[in-house]
Structure formats: structure tokens, C-alpha cells
Amino acid sequence: MSDSKIITFEELKANNTKDSLYVLIHEKVYNVAKFIDEHPGGDEVILAETGKDATEAFEDVGHSDEAREILKTLFVGEFEKNGSLKTKPVYDSNSSSSHAVNAAVQQGSNMMYFVPLAMLGAYFAWRYYSTGSV
Numbered sequence: 001m002s003d004s005k006i007i008t009f010e011e012l013k014a015n016n017t018k019d020s021l022y023v024l025i026h027e028k029v030y031n032v033a034k035f036i037d038e039h040p041g042g043d044e045v046i047l048a049e050t051g052k053d054a055t056e057a058f059e060d061v062g063h064s065d066e067a068r069e070i071l072k073t074l075f076v077g078e079f080e081k082n083g084s085l086k087t088k089p090v091y092d093s094n095s096s097s098s099h100a101v102n103a104a105v106q107q108g109s110n111m112m113y114f115v116p117l118a119m120l121g122a123y124f125a126w127r128y129y130s131t132g133s134v
């Protein structure tokens with residue numbers, strides 16, 4: 001993507017009119033001016049995401065592949081790296097989905113202790129009964 005335009009944070013903020021409305025999603029900038037009136041989710045939700053990273057808002061809705069195809073047609077350029085606005089990864093450590101993952105990992109590590117302990121218990125039970133019967 002070396003030949004695509006680089007959009008700065010200043011440009012992202014400046015393009016906030018009905019004729020040119022920039023939205024930042026996945027480190028790429030899109031001009032949603034022509035699409036906003038047709039947006040099934042209404043214009044307010046998109047207007048609320050201008051001048052900042054809209055990735056999370058866009059992904060939280062669970063937009064379809066069709067929505068992503070429309071997005072491609074609105075592409076303007078790559079967002080500047082190391083810009084004043086830090087783009088957020090969608091699945092960061094604060095998001096609810098990674099809490100669920102953490103909980104699952106936590107549960108997994110409990111099993112890590114339970115399985116050897118259960119085997120140890122089974123061994124002693126077996127020893128107890130086998131020595132008792134002799």
C-alpha cells in the first residue's frame with residue numbers, strides 16, 4: 001500500500017462536513033459523505049464516530065460482508081502511523097470478549113491442578129485397596 005494516500009489526524013478531524021466526511025476504521029480512512037444517508041443504522045451513529053477511531057463501533061455492530069464491500073468503495077487512504085490519535089486494537093485487554101477468553105484460560109489452568117491431583121488420589125486409593133486385600 002505504498003502508493004496510497006496518507007491521511008493525517010488533522011485531515012481526519014477537518015473532513016467533518018456533509019460533502020466530505022472521514023471515518024477511521026482499521027487504520028484506514030473512508031469518506032462516508034455519499035453513503036451516510038443510505039446507512040441502515042442511521043446517520044447519527046456514524047456522525048458520532050467522526051474525528052476518532054470508529055473501529056470498535058463498526059465491529060461491535062457485527063456488520064455484514066456486504067457492509068465491508070461498501071466500505072471498500074469509500075476508501076480514501078491509510079491513516080498516518082504514529083499519529084496524534086492512537087488507533088485501538090478491537091480486541092484489546094479491556095474488551096468483554098477477552099475477559100471471556102481470560103476466564104476460559106483460568107478455568108483451563110484449574111484443570112491443570114485437578115487432573116494430577118485426581119490421579120494421585122486414584123493411586124493412593126488403589127494402593128490402599130490392593131494392600132488391604134493381601
Ligand code: HEM
Nearest residue numbers: 023032040041045046049054057058061063064067070071
Ligand atoms: C462507515 C462505514 C459504515 C458502513 C459502510 C456501514 C454499513 C452498514 C450496512 C450495509 C448495514 C446493514 C446491515 C449489514 O449489512 O451489516 C449497517 C447497519 C448498521 N450499522 Fe453500519 N456502517 C458503517 C458504519 C457504522 C458505524 C460507525 C456505526 C456505529 C455504531 C454503525 C452502526 C450500524 C447499526 C446499529 C446497524 C444496524 C441497523 C439495523 O439493523 O437497524 N455503522 N451498516
